[in-house]
Every structure is written in C-alpha cells, then in structure tokens.
Amino acid sequence: MLADHFPPLGLRLRTPRLELRLPSPEELAALADVAAQGVHAPETMPFVVPWTDAPPAEAARGVVQHHWAQLGAWTPEDWSLDLVVFHDGAPIGTQGLRGREAAVTREVSSGSWLGRRHQGHGLGTEMRAAVLHLAFDGLGMETAVTSAFEDNHASLAVSRKLGYRPDGLNRRVVRGAPVNDHRLRLTRADWERHRTVPVTVEGLAPCLPLMGLPAA
Template sequence: MLVDHFPLVGLRLTTPRLELRLPTPEELADLADEAAEGIHDPAVMPFLVPWTDRPPADVARGVILHHWLRLGGWTPQSWSLNLTVFSEGRVVGLQTIGASDFAVTRTVSTGSWLGRRHQGQGIGTEMRAAVLDLAFTGLGADEALSGAFDHNATSYAVSRKLGYADDGTQRHAVGGKLGIERRLRLTRDGWERHRKVPVSIEGLTPCLPLLGAG
C-alpha cells in the first residue's frame, strides 16, 4: 500500500469543523478548481509570489504542479506539507506547514489560502490552529513563523488571535511594486496560552522520520 512507503498519505488532522490531509487526485482537481474561482480581491496581491495573477486555467494547473513539486522534492531536512482543507467533506482551501532542518531549529512556518466563498466563517483560524497543534504537540516545535503584507488585515488578525507576536518587517518587490511584510512569531508559551481549538492527529508516528522529528 502507498501508506507503507509514504506514510504522510495517512496523516489526518481534524478539528470540530475541518479535516486536513493530503488529497486524492480527484480532490486535488477540486482544490485547483477552488483556486481558479478566486481567493482574493484581484486588485490586491497577498502573496510574495503572485501565482494567482494568471488566467484561471493556469492558476488551477499551478496548484496541481506545486503540489506534486513539493512531494517530489521531499527530504527530512527540507519539507513543505500542503494539506487540503475539507469542511463537511468539501474542499475549501489549502494549509501549508514546512520546515528546514527541523531536527536542529525546531521551527516551522505556515501559509494558507481559502476559497473566497468560504472566507469570513472562522475557517482560516481553525485550519491554522490544526497545523500549529501538529507542530507543537505532534513534532515538539519550539516556535512557528508566519507573515502577512501590511494590507492583509485578515491574515494578521488570525495570527494575533492564535498568539503570534510581531517580529519586525521585511521589504519585498511584488509585481514590480514595494510590499511590506509584517513578520510574526509564535512561541510554545504563546501557543499554550491561546490554544482554544481541539485538534485530533491521526497517523503521525510513522511520519516523524520524514518530518525530521523521528
């Protein structure tokens, strides 16, 4: 079975409303469709790499290729786990958690996107809480990093709600324009004080060596 060779396909995170896991091929197609329908105001770019600034068919194909690229380049020293987010069995978005040299740094970073029709319902907070539980409870992380451009008030609000603290700013060129990123850092203490979403983790133990935590 595939899970015997690549146990991450058996990893599941569940919250009161959501399930996060690697998708089947057809579910990956649904995720691509969700992205192609739009995930933010076209007038404002929330991503450092402007991957959504393309025709819908190219956006959809990019989601699929990026998913395969991350899995194909996987090593315990450098990994990025793109978990599809399901609400009531329906694909609603993507939640990423990644790390470099986790065995030494004990640090993860996160990123995400959510289909526009699913925004404003608290799903973004709940799916981030799921991977933070994976990081701190499951992997024994010491800290988690995130960031958002200064115009992305929604992402910033989610981070602060979950206990992140400001960690400086960084200037980027995005589409030929200046973008100011507000960096954020969550310590284990901050996570424990703001932890409110119950999370269940299944299938983690065989994944630990692949995540640099075994």
C-alpha cells in the same frame, strides 16, 4: 498501500469543522477548481509569488503542479506538508507547514490560502490552529513563524488571535511595487496560552522519520 511508502498520505488533522490531509487525484482537481474560482479580490495580492494573477485555468494547473513538486522534493531536512482543508467533505483551500532543519532549529513556518467564498467564517483560524497543534504537540517544535503583507488584515488578525508576536519586517516587490511583509513568531508558551480549538491527529508516528524526527 501507497501510505506505507509515503506515510504523510495517512496523516489526518481534525477540528470541529475541518479535516486536513493530503488529497486524492480527484480531490486535488477539485481544489484546483476552487483556486480558479478566486482566492482574493483582484485589486489585492497577498502572495509573494503572484500565482493568482494567472488566468483561471493556468492558476488551477499551478496548484496541481505545486502540490506534486512539494511532495517530490521532500527530504527529512527540508519538507513541506501542504495539507488540503476539507469542509463538509469538500476541499476549500490549503494549509501548509514547512520544516527546514526543523529537528535542529525546532521551528516551522506556515502558509495558506482559502477559496474566497469560504472566507469570513473563522475557518482560516481553525485550519491554522490545526497545524499549530501538529507543530507544537505532535512534532515538539518550540516556535512557529509566518508572515503577511500589511494590507492582509484577515491573515494578521488570525495571527494575533492565535498568539503570534511581531518579529520585524521584510521589504518585498509585488506587482512591481514595494510592500511591507510583517514577520510574526509564535512561541510554545504563547501557543499554550491562546489555544482554544480542539484538534485530533491521526497517523503521525510513521511520518516522524520523514521529518527528521525520532520515531515515537
């Protein structure tokens, strides 16, 4: 099986409503269709790289290429696990977790997107909670970081709910204009205090060496 050669293909995270895992080619195509249908209101841009400004077909192709590129560039020192989020068996977005020298820093970062018609139902909180459980309980991390532009109220609300604290600002240029990018940090202690979503993890042990971590 392919997962014997690349164990993250066998990794599964499950919450009460969601499953997070790497997709089959057909599921990746369906995820691209979700992106083509819209991720945010046209007048806003929540991403540093404004990939959703592209025409729908180009944005969809970019989702496929980005997915392949991240897996192809994977090393134990610098890995990016872009899990597809499934709700009722269908892909609705992605939730990523990235580690750069994570075995040394004990820190990971996260990023995500959710199809616009799936927003507003608490799924963003649930999918972030899933990868935080993986980070802290599964990988033994000590901190997790993320960021969001000041007008991305939904993402900032998810971070507050999960226990993140402000960690400063970065100034970015998006669509030719300056924006404030709010950095946020979650410690293990704050994660423990705010965790409410039950999460199960399957298939993690064989993935650990690929993340630069000792085998269980």
